[in-house]
Amino acid sequence: MTNIVVLTGAGISAESGLETFRAEDGLWAKHRVEDVATPEGFARDPRLVVDFYNARRAQAAQAQPNPGHMALTDVQNLPGVALSVITQNVDDLHSRAGTDGVIHMHGSLSGALCGACTHRWPAPMVMQPGAPCPKCHSPAARPDIVWFGEMPYEMERIYELLAQADIFAAIGTSGNVYPAAGFVAEANRQGATTIEFNLERSAVGGQFDEQRLGPASVTLTAWLEELRR
Numbered sequence: 736m737t738n739i740v741v742l743t744g745a746g747i748s749a750e751s752g753l754e755t756f757r758a759e760d761g762l763w764a765k766h767r768v769e770d771v772a773t774p775e776g777f778a779r780d781p782r783l784v785v786d787f788y789n790a791r792r793a794q795a796a797q798a799q800p801n802p803g804h805m806a807l808t809d810v811q812n813l814p815g816v817a818l819s820v821i822t823q824n825v826d827d828l829h830s831r832a833g834t835d836g837v838i839h840m841h842g843s844l845s846g847a848l849c850g851a852c853t854h855r856w857p858a859p860m861v862m863q864p865g866a867p868c869p870k871c872h873s874p875a876a877r878p879d880i881v882w883f884g885e886m887p888y889e890m891e892r893i894y895e896l897l898a899q900a901d902i903f904a905a906i907g908t909s910g911n912v913y914p915a916a917g918f919v920a921e922a923n924r925q926g927a928t929t930i931e932f933n934l935e936r937s938a939v940g941g942q943f944d945e946q947r948l949g950p951a952s953v954t955l956t957a958w959l960e961e962l963r964r
């Protein structure tokens with residue numbers, strides 16, 4: 736069995752029409768990170784933050800998985816391959832492409848979280864600031880998203896997967912945000928072969944054994960054919 740661990744970022748959803756963060760016209764060009772992706776920003780202006788995620792939830796609902804997402808599902812279904820997908824993305828395109836067991840380390844647009852009792856429930860399409868928690872009734876509903884300064888989800892499981900990886904591939908991520916950007920170093924320490932799929936070398940591109948440059952829909956489809964052989 737070949738254990739393959741994949742980390743995806745906004746770039747794999749770019750060809751589905753979803754904005755990335757660091758492109759000139761990307762999400763961070765229009766919003767200050769501090770205002771929309773930190774607990775402090777949410778405390779300061781919950782309406783701004785909730786509306787930011789409502790807009791992204793609506794965009795994600797309109798988007799479709801692209802051939803890059805589909806290729807990963809086909810890789811997961813190859814005999815002799817155990818594929819684990821860890822995503823930094825908060826859209827649900829991997830799951831809608833049929834990939835199983837996706838780890839959403841930075842949370843998900845489809846989730847709501849209570850800031851008071853940590854209860855989780857399916858997010859409404861349009862969340863209201865100050866909405867009551869269905870369990871404790873505090874007006875503390877928030878998007879179930881990991882903001883800057885918050886601990887990403889499933890880190891223990893992620894490091895277990897990296898320890899057993901034969902191949903680690905980072906797809907469509909600029910390698911700017913930790914701890915995700917540090918996974919390649921961990922995979923290298925564990926002796927995995929590391930491959931970066933991107934349009935250009937990322938901030939941690941020098942740490943990969945291989946670079947496969949081009950749109951993920953093209954490079955991942957080629958990788959699938961290679962793995963099939």
Ligand code: BV8
Pocket residue numbers: 743744745746747749750755756757758761772823824825841880881882883884885886887906907908909910911912913914915932933934935937949950951952
């Ligand atoms: C934490 C959710 C600690 C919200 C996001 C050192 C160690 C540890 C932490 C830190 C550290 N130094 C600094 C930190 C703090 C911070 C951090 O890393 N800051 C950076 C800016 C320096 N990290 C954190 O705060 C993390 N938490 O460390 O907690 C802790 C410890 C104990 C107890 C409590 C806490 C939490 C970070 C999570 C933040 N949340 N997202 C939302 O989505 O709105 S971050 C967000 O940006 C994404 O989730 C993603 O992680 C990140 C980067 O985005 P990318 O996916 O890479 O997208 P980007 O636009 O940047 O790049 C797109 C790429 O795709 C490009 O390379 C492009 O070339 C490529 N591309 C484009 N099109 C295509 C393509 N590739 C292929 N095909 C295409 N078609």
